[in-house]
Structures are given as C-alpha cells and as structure tokens.
Amino acid sequence: MSTYISIIQMTFRTILLILILTLFSCKTAKVEAEFKEPKSEITISKFPKQIGLVNDFEKIFTEDQKVQLTKFLAYYKETSFREIAVITIDSIPENIEFDKYAIKLSDNWKVGKDNDGNGLTVVYSRTLRKVRISTTDKTKDLYLSDKFCQKVIDEKMIPEFKNGNYYDGILLGLNELIRKWI
Template identity: 45%
Template sequence: MKRRTNLFIFLFLVINLLNCKIIKNEEKTASNSSGVTLNSHDFENNDFPKNRREVNDYEAVFNVDEITILTKIIRDFERKTTNQIAIVSISSIGTYTDFDKYAIDLSNYWKVGQKNKDNGLTIVFSKKLRKIRISTGNGTEKILTDQICKAIINQIIIPEFKNGNYYEGVYKGLAELIAKWK
C-alpha cells in the first residue's frame, strides 16, 4: 500500500512539474510577442499606461527583434549622453481629444528625461489613429526644435508609415533624431 501511495505522489509531482513547464513556455511565448495587451491594471487611474521600457509597443506593430534593436540604440545613446528616449505605439488616447496634448502629457507623466536636465524625447504614434508626435523636454527642444521634429516626421517617418513600414519609419527617424541631438 505504501509503495502504491509513493508511486501516486511521484506521478502527481511529475504531472504538475510538466504542467508548470508548459505554462512557463506559454508565458514566455506570449511575452515574446510583438506587442503588449493592455488591461485595466496597466493604467494608473488615468489615460496613461504604465511605462514598461524604452519601447512600449501597445499596438503590436514591431516584432521582438525590432524592439530589441530599437531598445539597444536607445540604451547605447543614453549611456553616451544621458539623454532619454521612449517610443510608444498606442491605439487609443482615452478621454483625450487632442493627440499632441496626450503625447506631451504622457511624456511628462512618465518623466522621460532627467529632472535637472529635462533631456527627454518621446515618440508617440498610433497606427489605428494615424497620428504621430515627437515630444521633447525643455532641454532637448533647444537642439531638437519643433521645426526639426516636424521635418523628421514629414520627410522620414510618415513616408515609411504610408508604405506600412512602421519599424523602418521609427528606426530611420530615431537615427536622424540622434544624429542631430549629439
């Protein structure tokens, strides 16, 4: 009888361990998807999602490799300059009616840039809403003026977006912003 009980316990443990491994692999696959699914816990009692990383792809427009490349570029740039960059794709601006205001408020809410330098830049875009905004901190806008940001959007990013190349548009726009910001 004791041997049968031990066998039952052993089989129970093996089945549970296998089940845990399967669940972990499913979670890993889900976390490696190109986007992030938002739920009510992702919002902090307002219209802004929680800041998770440098590239926050809430619209699932990038694949994992693209997110990795953009993140590396941003982190390397921050290490060299202390300037901070966030990229956000989002399908909704909540109760806001003005996309530009939403992008500025999101950047301020997330505190992109160092407080004493105000050296942040946030690229917020929406494939669904067909909108994009580059928000700069006060320290940043001395170099990357509104005119420069609008030119990069109109001449580099939007032409790629019109062809469905969201990664290429953001990648090329980011490269141009960094080149001008140095």
C-alpha cells in the same frame, strides 16, 4: 375697451413668458459652459505603465525589432545621457487631442528628467494615423525645435509608415533626431 385691455394683457403675458424662458435658457447655457472644459485643459488620470524605452502597446513591432530598438536606445542613453522613449498606442481618451496626449504622457513618464532634462518621446498610433515627437523644454530650446521634429516626421517617418514599414520609419526618424542632438 375690454377687448383692448385683453389684447394688452395677452401681449404682456406673452412677452413675460418669452423673457422668463430666455432667462432660464441663458442660465442653463451658462451652467453647461462652466462644466465643459476645453480640450487642452483636461487632465488625464490614466496612462499606460511604462515598461521600458520601447513601449509597443499597439504591437506593431516584431520581437526582434523591439529587442534591437531597445538595445539601440539603451546604448544611446548610456553614452549620451539623453533618454528617448518610443511608444505605440492604439487609442487615446476621446476628450483630448493626440498631440496634447503625447505631451502629457511624456511628462507623466518623466522621460529625460533623470538625465538633466534631456529627453524625448516618439508617440505613434497606426490606428489613429498620428505621430508626435515630444521633447523636454531643454531639448527643444537647445537642440530640437518643434519645426525640426515636424520635418523629421514629414520627411523621414511618414513615407515609411505609408508603406507599412513602421520600424523603419521610427528608426529613420530616431537617426535624424540623434544626428542633430549630438
């Protein structure tokens, strides 16, 4: 009989130990889940400082290409009251997706906000092999849908990027966007 009681006590202790361990592991998992933010909700505190309409942080354009692109975008802004910024970057924070970063960067720089909400940014990274056209809400709603912007990326820009023609890819994409944005 005492053996039977010993077995019951050992079984009870084992079950109690398993329950306690399970309870603590669930509590730890809950605490970890509370502190991990989803990628889309992470705020970015540091962006590169905007230096103009052309921001070639990845240094993929020649000086002449930067000058020509800047003149083109400045003329377009002056005559259309629409603002376009071109940004090249070689990296982004690890905790955010490229598209989200491009949108937050555009919002942070307030591209188009001074022009009645008419603005867009082209964010490109040769290193990351990513490109995103980010539009203001007004521009997206009235002129350039996400679907159209993706079509411009796929059909005009990427074929040039694959051949190492980064300036030509950006320029062809901009021309197509402007053609529709008139």
